[in-house]
Amino acid sequence: MIGLPGHSAGSIAVHVPVADAVFVGDGLTTRPVLTGEHGPAPAPFTDDPGQALASLERLSGIEARWVLPGHGTPWSVGVPEAVRRVRVSAEAG
Template identity: 70%
Template sequence: MRLDEHLYRIGNDIVAAYLVVTPEGVTVIDAGMPGQFKDLLAELTAIGRSLADVRGAVITHGDADHIGFAERLRTEAGVPIFVHGADAARAKGGDKPKNEMPKMKLGPTLGFFAYGLRKGAMRTRPLTEVVEVADGDVLDLPGAPRVIGMPGHSPGSIAIHSPVAKAVFVGDALTTRHVTTGRTGPAPAPFTDDPAQALASLERIADLDAAWVLPGHGGPWHGSPADAVAAVRAAA
């Protein structure tokens, strides 16, 4: 789905990934669930591109619903996968802390798990090789994505700012649709390792010059990061 001139989304409000598209090629942001690989191929075809145009995939954090098709992209197309060093082990299948269970409503929770089953969540392959990145890195990829450390949801959670796409991709640093309650609007994401730290990290994106704030779960936020951050704090 086209959001802007250089900006596309695959998936939906349950689980989303994004494409930054420039004449030099395509950068994938997050890799959703394994079955969304077909969505990626369909979107690339629709915009006249192919896997050969994908120069890299940047993962906002190492949770299973963000690395879904990344290993396939790496092994079948030779695409490098970029992950913050503090989440590299997590992305490779390492242990994840047991978080406090969030509030749940039956419908949205079942919808999340049903979508995961349809999209092959049980077949997620951990990454076996990553390119580690750090806060402040500007990657040599289409859209010149800049890494912004956002610890809290996980130690190596990051946001990615692409000026050409006028967007900041935030993974689970915030959500606009709570996966277990269905609540919409900017809010803290569930299943967060350190909620207080995650809220504090939002200050790192508040002053960015961007027209889109794009989470891994929920609809795109078309507005300023400052307003999105204020809405999250109000909902916390």
């Protein structure tokens, strides 16, 4: 388990190497309900957006292909790219 506080105090991610995947719960989304866009972005309705974004850095070194969010479709371009896109989206938003 990897702690991802920010969205909520107990948010976590679970890396499953045999599945080449990281389950991120609400650590990020691939379909923000407020915009309807597709692709990795910060999860809306987050308790502490700054902390949530900082927490994602804990995932940036994981080389899993699949990112499985609690909301949105699975992302198959890899964890580092998902984290990068969330950062870009947060800076633009």
